[in-house]
Amino acid sequence: MEARARILRIENGQxxxxxxxxQGGCGRCDEPGGCGSVQLSHAFGMPKDEFSMPVDTRFAVGDAxxxxxxxxxxxxxxxxxxxLGTLLLLVGAALGSLTGGAQHGDAWGLAGAVAGLALAWVINRVLPRSRSWRNSLSMELSVEEDCSRRLRVLQ
Incomplete structure (x- = not known):
């Protein structure tokens, strides 16, 4: 997935x-047969088009x-x-219901669902600390001219 941007400012390595x-969607929103899914993303306001990300010294303000x-x-x-949250909620509720039996199945099911959600919350807090997880989700920034030069070499 790629997006074009311009560097507005650089502060403290960001x-x-x-x-x-x-931005967004497959690019066929305005074409016949396009699903218009980008309009769904705008239902609760316009998405942010400005954000910060780590940068090194190769980049300067104004770079495309x-x-x-x-x-x-x-x-x-x-x-x-x-x-993960949905799966652990359902598994926790099912295990709680089975553990509670006929008399207390609902209460134990609720307790299991809460325990499943709590476990998912803990996993989602610990997962970003994993270097391999962060690297698999990281964004890469490159100067646009480098990309066009690289494409010419490949052709």
Missing amino acids: AWVKLSGK VVIRIPDGAPLRAALASYG
Whole structure:
């Protein structure tokens, strides 16, 4: 996944970048047959188009850059954030219901669901401390001219 941006300012090793162009979706929103899913992302306000990210000395204010996110990284992050919580909630509720038996199944099911959510919360707090997890989700910043030069070499 790639997005074009421009560096607005650099402070304390962080570059503040502003995304350029229309962002999100597959790019077919305005075409016939496009699903218009980008409009769903704007339902609760416009998404932020300015944010900061780590930068090194190769970059300067005003540089046109390309931000790359590894393929599958957004899906892995969403599954860890939402999928893990949902799965552990359901497993906890099922195990609690089975443990509680016929008399106290609902109360034990509720306790199991809460325990599953608590476990998911702990895992989602510990997971970002893993260097391999962070590296699999990290964004890469490169100067846009370097990208076009690299494409010419490949052709």
